[in-house]
Amino acid sequence: MPLSGGAEFAGYTIIRPLGAGGMGEVYLAHHPRLARHDALKVLTAAAADDREYRERFDREADVVASLWHPHIVGVHDRGDHDGRLWISMDYVEGTDAAAMIAGHPQGLPPAEVAGIISAVADALDYAHDRHLLHRDVKPANILIAHPGTPDQRILLADFGIARRDDDTSSLTATNMTVGTVSYAAPEQLMGAKLDGRADQYALAATAFHLLTGGPPFQHSNPAVVISQHLTASPPKLAARRPDLAHLDPALSKALSKDPAQRFDRCVDFARALGHQLGTEPTAPALAVSAPHSHRQASGSRPSWLRPTVLVPLVLAVLLLVAVAFAAGEFIGVREAGPTHPTTSETPG
Incomplete structure (x- = not known):
């Protein structure tokens, strides 16, 4: 009660x-x-x-x-x-990025998005350097304290499904049963080994949502969204906001299906985005460095991305999702409301 x-x-x-x-x-x-x-x-x-x-x-x-x-x-x-x-x-005390974008269905101002993404990227890399993954980066988990004032702060919330990147426990049956499918990386949906680049993918999907008013892949059936994350090329910003076409290279890179093709760190993605917007003038645009702590060699394509493996895996994942969704147990799809501490009212 x-x-x-x-x-x-x-x-x-x-x-x-x-x-x-x-x-x-x-x-x-x-x-x-x-x-x-x-x-x-x-x-x-x-x-x-x-x-x-x-x-x-x-x-x-x-x-x-x-x-x-x-x-x-x-x-x-x-x-x-x-x-x-x-x-x-x-x-x-304030709001969250999901509420902000709800009030701006065509997308937030790009410079404002760049500031949000930069702050969250810094927080994620801090956690990753301590071998912790968030695994549920999305607009609703980005809080904005005292928005529009000199005291404005951007905070990442809800590490409720976080885990160490070397955690091999079976706390959940598979990685794909947690998180929110609109932003989840392909390797997370497939239950594969994760590192910080999975959070980077979710951060890029979040940036896409904040810039356009909607996530990269949208459908009323979560199984369709999962299939698109696994097999479809990410949509271009230019198709929804032609004025932001110059941001497509940074977003497409961070949304690569293969983690090895993404940026090394979340801040590298944020800087590339800021560079294209003119908010990060000294950052290299799309330079790629070798992964700093990722266990998989950058030249090694994950086995689950091979067609002979991917097709049956996708079918198995979609079948599992269909069963879970029918039972009303798919976390992030059957959300009842916000669970993080944010409000736009004054404390009583």
Whole structure:
């Protein structure tokens, strides 16, 4: 049952709800000892009984608590209260990139997008350097604090499905069952080994969405979107915004099916984008360097990209997605609402 304003939970005083999803709610809450407001993420009792989701929830706190970066939402504490798991984190007063683009269906100003992508790229590379992958980069997970003011901040939120790049545990049956399909990299959808370039693909898909008003691939059936991520060439910006045709080389590179053909780091993609927009005048346009920590050699084509392997794998993935979607269990497709701590209102 949702918590009401004034209720006490784990010592916190609930002020009001900020958002809700299928597995829990996020509240604005007053800290029990400090004169500040935190965002309190609380799982439903049923979700807490799910061992896999409980482990994922605990890992979100452990993963993000190990990160300190100006563009990453900070986690303060976690616990178990009356059988319900909770995490307290920074309260971000403002909005998110998904809400911003909803108000600008033709796309945001390119310079504004470049600033958002640059900040998130820096946050992602910081995490990647510590062997952590986000795996769910999308507009809804990019928070904008105090938008349009001198105090504006851009923060990456929701490391709920993050994992180490050397994690071989079977916490989820396959990598493709987590994340949001509109932005997920082909190798993630195929359950292949991931590195930071999977997050780069999602960041590029996010940039495409912010620039045009829609993600690269769109369809009401998630299986079709997955098939397009795996086999179709990414659409050109020029087809939707001819004035941004000069950005196509950077986006096409970051959206390559083969991770080895993408930029080495997320900031390299952001700088290439900024260079073409004139916001990063000293950055090389499309220079490619050898991967700095990627285990696969850049000249080695992933086995799953070979036609004899890709076709049956695509069919198997689409069949699995169809079954999961029919059961209402495909995470990111059956979202019930925002789960991150953001609001455009003044704290009460």
